[in-house]
Amino acid sequence: KWQIVREDCAWCISFLSVFCLLIPLIKSIHEYIRNPIIITQTMCFCSACVIIILKTLILRWHRKKFQILVDEMEEFMENCCEYEKQVLQSYVDKCWIQHVIISFMNYFASISMIISPFVIPNQKMPTPAVYPFSIESGIPMYITFIHQ
Secondary structure (H helix, E strand, O other): OHHHHHHHHHHHHHHHHHHHHHHHHHHHHHHOOOOHHHHHHHHHHHHHHHHHHHHHHHHHHOHHHHHHHHHHHHHHHHHOOHHHHHHHHHHHHHHHHHHHHHHHHHHHHHHHHHHHHHHOOOOOOOOOOOOOOOOOOOHHHHHHHHHO
16 A cells, blocks of 8 residues: 555656646746747657656556556466467567667657756756746756756
8 A cells, every 4th residue: 555655656746847847848938939949949848748747647547457457468478378478579579679779869868958058058957947936056956957
C-alpha cells in the first residue's frame, strides 16, 4: 500500500512540475512574439510539456488496464515455449538499434538543453520561460534553473 502512495505522490509532483513549467513557457510566447527563434524553441518545449501531461493523464486513467496488460505479458513469458521466445527475441534483435539511437538522441537533446546556459553567453536559463517574479539572481534563480 505504501508503494502505491509513494507512486501517487511522485506522479503528482511530476505532473505539477511539468504544468508549472508549461505556464511560464506559454507566457514567454507573448513576451518574445517578435523573435522567431525563441518562439520556435518555446513551442517545442510547450509541445513536449503537453505531450508529457497527456501521456501521464492517459496512463493514470487507464492504470488498471495497463497493469493487467503487463501481468498478462509476464505470464505469457513465463509460460511460452522455446519457439515463441525465439520469435520474440528476433523482434528485439531487429529493433534494438533503433531504440538505442532514439534513446541516445533524447539524452543528447536533454544534455544540450541543460548545458546551453553555460555555453551560450546571453542565455541564463535552459528555457526562455517568463516568470512573474525575478529570476536574475539568488535562490529563485537556482530553484528555477533546477526546475527547468
